[in-house]
Amino acid sequence: GQQLNQSPQSMFIQEGEDVSMNCTSSSIFNTWLWYKQEPGEGPVLLIALYKAGELTSNGRLTAQFGITRKDSFLNISASIPSDVGIYFCAGPTYNYGQNFVFGPGTRLSVLP
């Protein structure tokens, strides 16, 4: 089945730094979603992308839908301590179930 890979698996950065992470797939996706999960909570949708090449921002977050449709990128500018969490990418599969597949996540730690 379709699988997503995310890199890096984890990262430690200083407050104020910019962050970049990416998500790749061996299959083409027509939607990319980026979620953030904080400890003890469910994933929260950050950004949804629906078109190849699309660049969408949500505050300090910017995500791009790769031209090949096999990857997506998430950038966080001027990180703050509350950015700590696990960032997941997800996309819909086209198996008969039409469900979503999630990447393994990038764990972000922000040092003050």
Next chain:
Amino acid sequence: DARVTQTPRHKVTEMGQEVTMRCQPILGHNTVFWYRQTMMQGLELLAYFRNRAPLDDSGMPKDRFSAEMPDATLATLKIQPSEPRDSAVYFCASGFLPDGTSGGAAKTQYFGPGTRLLVL
């Protein structure tokens, strides 16, 4: 502020006991998903409902797990009998897929806070 709600938030039980987890999707949503999250496997889809009808439960161990939607405001996930390997966080998510839409899953999914299950 519409949210997916899940109960209970935490559950500790002994092996062999029945566990029932409940989910109230966001009002107006017509798709409901059950996921299991573990450190080793990440987020795994267990079951998927559209308009209360089960469309995909291939990720669910059939012998002990069952998922139902008695009505549009309630989805349940049951484990009977529970085993220690079932210990995980179980998330419910809901979304909206217009009727008549062919292909493509609900554009977005909104997750509940999860039920943390520990089977001793």
